[in-house]
Every structure is written in structure tokens, then in C-alpha cells.
Amino acid sequence: xxxxxxFKAYDVRGIYPEEIDDEGAYAIGRxxxxxxxxxxxxxxxxxxLSSPQVAEAVVRGAAEEGAEVLDLGLVGTEMVxxxxxxxxxxxxxxxxxxxxxxxxxxxxIVRRGALPVGGESGLLDVRDKAIAVTDRKGGAEGRxxxxxxxxxxxxxxxxxxxxxxxxxxxxxxxxxxxMAGTMLPPVLERLPVExxxxxxxxxxxxxxxxxxxxxxxxxxxxVKKTLSEGADLGVAFDGDADRCFFVDDSGEFVPGDFxxxxxxxxxxxxxxxxxxxxxxxxxxxxxxxxTQAGGVPLINRVGHAYxxxxxxxxxxxxxxxxSGHYYFREFSQADSxxxxxxxxxxxxxxxxxxLSEILAPFRSRYFITGELNTPVADVALKLQELKERYxxxxxxxxxxxISVNASDWHFNVRPSNTEPLxxxxxxxxxxxxxxxxxxxxxxxxxx
Numbered sequence: 438x439x440x441x442x443x444f445k446a447y448d449v450r451g452i453y454p455e456e457i458d459d460e461g462a463y464a465i466g467r468x469x470x471x472x473x474x475x476x477x478x479x480x481x482x483x484x485x486l487s488s489p490q491v492a493e494a495v496v497r498g499a500a501e502e503g504a505e506v507l508d509l510g511l512v513g514t515e516m517v518x519x520x521x522x523x524x525x526x527x528x529x530x531x532x533x534x535x536x537x538x539x540x541x542x543x544x545x546i547v548r549r550g551a552l553p554v555g556g557e558s559g560l561l562d563v564r565d566k567a568i569a570v571t572d573r574k575g576g577a578e579g580r581x582x583x584x585x586x587x588x589x590x591x592x593x594x595x596x597x598x599x600x601x602x603x604x605x606x607x608x609x610x611x612x613x614x615x616m617a618g619t620m621l622p623p624v625l626e627r628l629p630v631e632x633x634x635x636x637x638x639x640x641x642x643x644x645x646x647x648x649x650x651x652x653x654x655x656x657x658x659x660v661k662k663t664l665s666e667g668a669d670l671g672v673a674f675d676g677d678a679d680r681c682f683f684v685d686d687s688g689e690f691v692p693g694d695f696x697x698x699x700x701x702x703x704x705x706x707x708x709x710x711x712x713x714x715x716x717x718x719x720x721x722x723x724x725x726x727x728t729q730a731g732g733v734p735l736i737n738r739v740g741h742a743y744x745x746x747x748x749x750x751x752x753x754x755x756x757x758x759x760s761g762h763y764y765f766r767e768f769s770q771a772d773s774x775x776x777x778x779x780x781x782x783x784x785x786x787x788x789x790x791x792l793s794e795i796l797a798p799f800r801s802r803y804f805i806t807g808e809l810n811t812p813v814a815d816v817a818l819k820l821q822e823l824k825e826r827y828x829x830x831x832x833x834x835x836x837x838x839i840s841v842n843a844s845d846w847h848f849n850v851r852p853s854n855t856e857p858l859x860x861x862x863x864x865x866x867x868x869x870x871x872x873x874x875x876x877x878x879x880x881x882x883x884x
Contacts (some may be wrong), residue, residue, distance in 0.1 A: 441463055443543070444564040446854040447555045447742060449535055450543035453487040457542060458700045459494040461567070464551060465529070465544065466498025467575055468566035471557055473548055475527030480582070481509035483531040483616050483677050484639030487542045492532040495544070499530070499576030499771040507584035511639070513616040513678040515773045519593065522769025525549075531856060533616075536675040537648035539642055550749075551769040555742040567857040591623050593768065594775045598783040600628060606669040609633040609684075611659040613648035614640040617674035617681075620775060630782060633666050635659075648676035651760065656682070656690060666689040670792060672778050681774040682763040683781060683814075685792040692807065695799050696777070697757025698726040703780050704755040705730040714747050714756035714764070717837045717849045717861040722803045724755070739851065745770055760860070761810070785841040795812040804871040809861045811882050818851045819859060819882060823850055826881060846874050850882070 439461030446771030449465065451457040469475075478499060482492035496506050497650075504527075509520060514531045521529040534541035546554040546563070554560050592859030608630055613617035618637030625632050626737045635658070636645050649672040657770040663671030663684045671684030677830035683691040694715075701713045703722070712733045715723040737747050741764075744756045748770045756764035762810045764770060785792055814817045820839050827833070831843035839859075846865035853860060859882055865871035 441564060441568060444556070444560055447553065447740060448535075448543055448545045449560075450537060450541060451847060452540050453542040459490050459860065460573075462491045462494035462532075462542075462544075463498040463573075464557045464567040464570035465563065466495040467502040467570050468502045468563045468669075469528070469530060469546060470499050470502035472563050474865070475504050475549070477507065477519040477524075477526045479507045479509050479524070479526055479529040479586075480518055480819055481512040481514075483534075483641075484614070484619070485515070485534060485539070485641035485676075485682050486510065487515060488532050488641065491542050491653060495530055495532060496577070496581055500575045500579035500581050502579070503577030504579045506579060506581045508581055509584055509586050510618075511619060513620045514545055515679045515768070515771060515775065516586055516590050516620070517545070518769050518771035519590055520548060520584070521547055521549070521595070522551045523586075523589060524751070524769065527777045531677070533677040535677045535679075536647070536651070538647055550705055551745075551771045553742045553745060554722075555740075558742065562575070564577075571590070577835075581667070581813060586625065587770050591627075592772065594624060594779060595627060597765070597767070597776050598779045599878050601780055604786040604788055605629050605631060606785060607633070607666065607781065609630045609635065609659065609663045609666050609671045610637075611635045611649075611650075611662070611671070611673040612637045612654070612678075613672060613674060613676065614638060614643050614650040614746050615646060617677040617774065624775060628782070628829050633668065635662060642838070646676070650675060650680075653881040656684070656823055659684050660688045660690070668876040670781065674774050675761070679772050681778050682761050683792075685796060686791040691792070691794065691796065692720070692805060693759040693761045694723050694805065695796060695803075696761075696781075697763070698722045698782055699784060699795065700763060700777055700798065701732060701755060702730045703784050705732045708754045711754035712751045713754050714744055714751070715833075716744070716758045717851070718759045718808065719757075720799075720803045720805050720864050721847070722799050736836065738843070741772060748793070757771070804865050804868045806861065806863045806871065806875045808878060809875070810833070810853070811879065812857055813859050813882065814857070816857055820850065821854070823878075823881065846870055848878055850878075
């Protein structure tokens, strides 16, 4: 079974086995090799209940189409990205549905250099070839071998910080029964921190809560646990652990743009003058902090394919998205959840202050709405109406959706890739103005 709709803008995602089953996964493995003709690729899988058999089918399909496959086994998504870059492979496939509910399976696919394969870079061609696969056996026989990427991976992520600078901080970690529970122990054993490890058993049935920390209901646990433990930091990971989300010592969630700004200062302390990529949704905190720290802020479209391409083009040291994706030049220009976690521990240790104190200037200066979604009947028409309504109030950009920048407030409205939604992110220089403009723009979108 392979429903064409499982091929999304950036990855493959669908309900198992109704929308994609083992035979569909086998066909994708073969189609990937047909499309890109790789000699050597890596395949990894997450802890979902269906992942072992889906990964086995992908490996078999790729091998029977003639590729040599390095089977990484149970790993986080970023470990496949790292393996492809570090071992100079021709590509890789990670079997995961990231933060989606338990009934989903999926794949994140990359080419040589850990460059993502999306709708604009070959994924639709893979779809067409996979649907055309009708026979159960390829004509070639590639080699399959297990490969242990763990030692090199752990050394690489730890190389981003000075472990000797860490203080004995207390940190609460919510792995959400996802891949962070497997990935973090060999890292934590080399750190002088007190880790309160929660839901570290990999379990694709997600018995405690869904592995999507962007949803407030899934953050309730980490907030309460950080406060009850009197911890210096709370960290929640998504299902495949390529994103992490922070809660400060006061139990307050740290928005992704504020985290990007903080992480950028750490990067710039070690790489003065570096270029930093950020997305169109971000708070003014990001470019203003980067500039103050001597860096070069570069605004970009949302989405890992666009961020990674821009990072290569600009030789940028770091990129951050509001959604919790953080990208590093020295990590195959790929996103990682573990590296920003380590960098935040280092930042708090070196600052010698509580994270809530470090964030206080941001919270008193930048007032953001977070992302607000609204279903609309006609996305294109509504975007045009927004442009006509607000073009007189500020500078208009069409880099991604529509952005309007006034002197004391700004907003971005983007269409969803998968449904008829508009996503609003708005910021102002005061709480009162933010609330006023938020309500005004939302009313206009919803009218």
C-alpha cells in the first residue's frame, strides 16, 4: 500500500498500514536508488512500533536496486544526517514520523551532503517511481551491513561545548518515550550535571503523552517537573529528537526565537562575525541580538530544505527556526536536538545566572504572539487582501507568505503546506500594542 498523499513537502508521512505499509516502504527504497543512483547510503529508524519492519523493507528495496546500505539501527534522525555527512555517503533514509501520533510512520530522506529531499528536490519523482514499482524483487543485489555511528556521533556533539566549563546544573529532561531516551545517556554520562531523566524508555505507543512539545498540553509535564525539582533547566524533545524545547527555572516556556537569539550569541563568541540564518516568523530579538554580538543576520524562508540550502550558500555557522529546529555548519549543516541542549547548559554555566534572568531583557522588550492558525476559504485571496490592507502601514515582503514591517510592530502570515490554513506570527514593542494588533489582524483574516 502506498497512498500518493503520504509524500509531503519535506518528507513522507502516513498512517501505517492503511496509507503506507511494508511493501510501500520497499518501493520507496527502490525508487530512491532509481532516482539518485547512490552507491552507499545509510538507513536508520526510530522507536515506533512499525519502524523495524518498515526500515527492513526500505533497506531491502534499496539493496535490491543495487545500493550498498549501512544499517544504523535504532538512532535519532540527526544521527542519519551526521552519518551521511561524516562518512561522505551518497544519501540516507530515516524511518520516522517525528512528532506525529503513534499510528503514523514516515521517512526523512537526504542526498549526499545531508541535503534534504523534498517536493522541489526530487521527492515527487521518488513518489512517481515508487508507485510504478510492481515487482517484488529488484534486479540487483547490494550489500547490507550494520554500522555503529554512536562513538563518532557522541564525540561530535560534545565537541560543540567546553565540558570543563559546565557547572553541576540540575536539568529535567522529558524524552517523551522517543529517541532522546536512547541518544542522551551516552552523552549525559560525560557531563557533570544532575539529570532528572523522564520517560526515557523508547516506546512507540507513547504511553505518557505525544512527543510534540509545541502543543501546550504536551508541555504541562516538563513545566511542572522543572518547578517541583527546583531545576535550573527543563528540556523536552520531540519523537525523533531532532528538536528540543526549553523551560526556564521559573517554569516558563522559552520561545524558539528567543532560544535562537541566545544560541547565536554562543556561536558568535566562538566564531566572531559569522553569518546566522533565521526565519521570517522570528522576533526582532534574533536579528538585533545577532547584530549586537557582531554577527550577520540573514532572514530566510521557513523550512529545513530552504535553511540548509542557504547555510551552504552563505557558509553560515548557525541557523535557527521558531519551530525548534537548530542547524550547525559543523554538523553536516543539519539540524540537531542534542547540540542546542548542550549549548544551553554551557551558556547558563558561563553566564553564572539563572536562565530566567538571562531571558528577562527579551521578555521586557519583545512581545510575541506565537503562531496562530486560522482556516480560510481562499488562501491566495486572503493574502492579497492582507497586502492591500496593510501595505500603507509598513514595508511589505513576499519572501514567505506576506510580511509587514512597521516601526513598532510587524507580522508574517504564511499558508500551510498541507491544509487551507493561514499562520500568523506577530510582534510589537509593547504588550498592549501586540494584543491590539494581534486582535486586529486576526479579525481581518477571519472576516
